[in-house]
Amino acid sequence: MIMMIDQPWVEKYRPQSSKDLVGNTTAISKIKKWLSNWPKSISRNKRALMLFGPSGVGKTLVAHTIGSELGYDITEINATVKRSKKSMDELLQTSTMTGTLTSTRGRVLLVDELAGLSGKSDRGAASALKEHIQKTRVPIILVTNDISEPKIRPLRKITTLIEFEPVKESEIVEMLKQICNQEKIRFEDSALDTLASHSRGDIRAAINDLQSISKSVSVLNNRNLLEFIQSRDQRIDLNEALDRIFYAETWNKAIIAANQIDVYPDELIRWINANIPLVFPELKQQIKAFDFLSRASIFSRRINRTQNWRLLPYSKELMCITGTITDGTPTPKRSEYRFPDWIQQMGFSRGVRQKRVLVGHALSPIVHLSAKRAYEEYITVLKALLKEAKLKERVKNDLDLSEDLVHFILK
Numbered sequence: 001m002i003m004m005i006d007q008p009w010v011e012k013y014r015p016q017s018s019k020d021l022v023g024n025t026t027a028i029s030k031i032k033k034w035l036s037n038w039p040k041s042i043s044r045n046k047r048a049l050m051l052f053g054p055s056g057v058g059k060t061l062v063a064h065t066i067g068s069e070l071g072y073d074i075t076e077i078n079a080t081v082k083r084s085k086k087s088m089d090e091l092l093q094t095s096t097m098t099g100t101l102t103s104t105r106g107r108v109l110l111v112d113e114l115a116g117l118s119g120k121s122d123r124g125a126a127s128a129l130k131e132h133i134q135k136t137r138v139p140i141i142l143v144t145n146d147i148s149e150p151k152i153r154p155l156r157k158i159t160t161l162i163e164f165e166p167v168k169e170s171e172i173v174e175m176l177k178q179i180c181n182q183e184k185i186r187f188e189d190s191a192l193d194t195l196a197s198h199s200r201g202d203i204r205a206a207i208n209d210l211q212s213i214s215k216s217v218s219v220l221n222n223r224n225l226l227e228f229i230q231s232r233d234q235r236i237d238l239n240e241a242l243d244r245i246f247y248a249e250t251w252n253k254a255i256i257a258a259n260q261i262d263v264y265p266d267e268l269i270r271w272i273n274a275n276i277p278l279v280f281p282e283l284k285q286q287i288k289a290f291d292f293l294s295r296a297s298i299f300s301r302r303i304n305r306t307q308n309w310r311l312l313p314y315s316k317e318l319m320c321i322t323g324t325i326t327d328g329t330p331t332p333k334r335s336e337y338r339f340p341d342w343i344q345q346m347g348f349s350r351g352v353r354q355k356r357v358l359v360g361h362a363l364s365p366i367v368h369l370s371a372k373r374a375y376e377e378y379i380t381v382l383k384a385l386l387k388e389a390k391l392k393e394r395v396k397n398d399l400d401l402s403e404d405l406v407h408f409i410l411k
């Protein structure tokens with residue numbers, strides 16, 4: 001049996017032209033006007049737009065769609081890639097001062113995921129960006145979720161702010177309906193309403209959910225939808241997750257399990273990798289499983305490299321295919337899984353690993369780093385703070401740390 005890997009629907013149904021964009025009409029028409037009138041649209045020396053708003057509402061999409069529709073070449077810089085001031089300078093210099101050969105209009109510089117600049121070592125890159133905005137010869141579009149970030153604040157004065165709002169439920173329902181019709185999915189209207197309201201205006205999340213759940217139901221209704229949402233939102237431990245992934249009855253169940261644990265995709269891949277030989281007795285099956293897994297790891301490496309977390313759901317989806325390797329022949333269940341070698345070598349127990357992840361997640365929103373880097377860079381500081389009797393309670397509350405985690409950190 002050859003498993004076909006579905007194309008993610010957020011890609012398959014990504015609007016190709018601006019008339020297909022859903023919601024945020026005011027923001028979209030402002031961007032269109034600003035770009036098509038460039039450089040006349042520069043007012044009060046603001047040579048850049050700053051698009052801001054919640055995730056999955058189309059900020060990146062809109063910048064690309066309108067830019068290319070108006071005949072621009074788009075040069076994208078992802079701000080989360082670490083750069084020194086010097087290399088940022090060079091990159092900005094070439095992309096803001098020189099023209100392109102291919103496009104009729106010239107170039108737009110898109111700086112996406114601006115919040116990624118906010119780490120302390122990136123102060124130089126942020127100031128380089130500021131300097132170049134003030135003298136750029138090409139329009140610049142900045143994109144961020146949150147304009148209240150300290151490092152982003154100075155950029156607000158020199159950019160025209162464009163706010164994106166959560167997409168309206170009715171608009172999300174409309175889009176989901178179209179996809180259901182194209183994919184020949186049967187549904188009850190109320191189910192799409194529920195799905196849209198759970199997405200909180202994040203159209204990407206709504207589409208991803210629809211794709212996941214549609215794999216396992218024949219008619220989408222409120223009951224199976226709520227079941228899906230509830231189980232997805234429950235957290236489970238690694239052992240349980242591996243059980244559910246390897247022995248899933250449906251692909252969908254495996255995907256849900258992969259989404260319920262707090263480990264990074266590459267880490268989950270290592271776990272699956274270490275356990276394939278134990279779970280699948282036959283060499284033939286093992287080869288098939290490793291083949292799928294290697295494709296999954298390409299995705300996960302791409303996530304690590306580009307820090308493009310939008311790829312995450314797809315990576316997890318690919319990994320879970322291992323659960324379908326045996327063509328329906330059940331293999332005996334394992335009571336225990338093997339640790340990936342690298343964890344053994346480093347002397348980590350699973351408990352330690354998980355606690356690190358939890359501490360990382362508590363720190364991450366405060367220090368604006370990924371959980372992993374937040375842990376690595378701030379654990380010493382956190383430890384020092386918790387040792388101060390006067391500060392301990394406050395830090396514990398602010399980070400919402402359990403007594404158990406505090407104990408772990410202080411150990």
Ligand SMILES: Nc1ncnc2c1ncn2[C@@H]1O[C@H](COP(=O)(O)OP(=O)(O)OP(=O)(O)O)[C@@H](O)[C@H]1O
Pocket residue numbers: 009010011013014015020021022023053054055056057058059060061062144145167203204310
């Ligand atoms: N307004 C929209 N109309 C149609 N599809 C949309 C819209 N917004 C998002 N999508 C779908 O969701 C996907 C993700 O959108 P996009 O990457 O632009 O979100 P974003 O606002 O940049 O999110 P983030 O803040 O996480 O980067 C798109 O590829 C598209 O499939």
Ligand SMILES: [Mg+2]
Pocket residue numbers: 059060061112113143
């Ligand atoms: Mg984006």
